[in-house]
Amino acid sequence: MTDHLDPGYAKAAAKESATKRGARSAQVWFAVGALLIGVSLGSARGWAELRADDTDSVRSALRTEVRAAQTRTAQLADERDELVEEISNARNMVLDLDGPDGAILEQVRRTQFAAASVPVRGPGIEVVLSEPAGERNTILDRDLQIVINSLWAAGAEAVSVGGVRIGPHVAIRQAGSAILVDNRVVPQPYVVSAIGEPRQVQASFLTSGAYMRMSGISQLYGVGFVVRDAADISMPAASVREVRIAQEQEDR
Structure with missing residues (x-):
């Protein structure tokens, strides 16, 4: 007389309530996960933007150093060629080109030419x-x-x-x-x-x-x-x- 609700209805109501609680729990966890992902992406983007400026600065500095090194290399090559010519002229003045020294000098010239050193x-x-x-x-x-x-x-x-x-x-x-x-x-x-x-x-x-x-x-x-x-x-x-x-x- 006091139990007016059929036991089947009680089980169905309890099951529906548990399902709703599980759905709400999943929604909460989904929202938390989305929030964490958003925070991570935002931090990564901010870090990447900060690093981008540093990377551009480093790249520009490296390019400047490379150009300076290339210019210096070209200058040193020109100085080397000038010194080689000076040495050759001084050697010609000292040696007796009409005597044995001339034959030795000619051999040196052929060797230098073969070595591409002049x-x-x-x-x-x-x-x-x-x-x-x-x-x-x-x-x-x-x-x-x-x-x-x-x-x-x-x-x-x-x-x-x-x-x-x-x-x-x-x-x-x-x-x-x-x-x-x-x-x-x-x-x-x-x-x-x-x-x-x-x-x-x-x-x-x-x-x-x-x-x-x-x-x-x-x-x-x-x-x-x-x-x-x-x-x-x-x-x-x-x-x-x-x-x-x-x-x-x-x-x-």
Whole structure:
């Protein structure tokens, strides 16, 4: 007489109440999680904005230092060439060029020229390679290496890339989107200069595998490829490493 509610209704009501409490709890936790995520993203954004200014400052400072180092390197190279010329002139004044000293001096000159340790000047040809518009890394370091080797084979007496002389110790390598010649960045278009008898060097180069290769790359990928005469080419001395140990080999 006192229990007016069927037990089934009581269970259903209790279940519905528990479901509502679980839903409210989930909503609370969802709101807390969203709040924490928002705080984290806001903090990360603020930190990134603060770091962006620092990064731009560091990048600008590094660029300034690189330009200053490049300028100083160029100045030192010019001073080196001037000193080499002064030494050569002083040596010529001291030595007896008509006697035995003349033969020794001529041998020294040939050795210096072979080592690319003295500046040179003369006629020749230039091979100009340029990237397609809007593209990078189409021209690779091995392309320049192949062109240079072909110019040597064609009779070139001295070769430079972007004003950097190629010598026995000079390497050409790829560094990301840049090409380094003797650890110096060479801007494009890449101008490969070769001193030698222009007609002979050009005729031999035009029939070489390097010319066919670059012509194919030019047609397929739009790379700029020009071969032209150059009446007067000046090249600085190449970097010369100190030789600590050397031994002359006997002729076989």
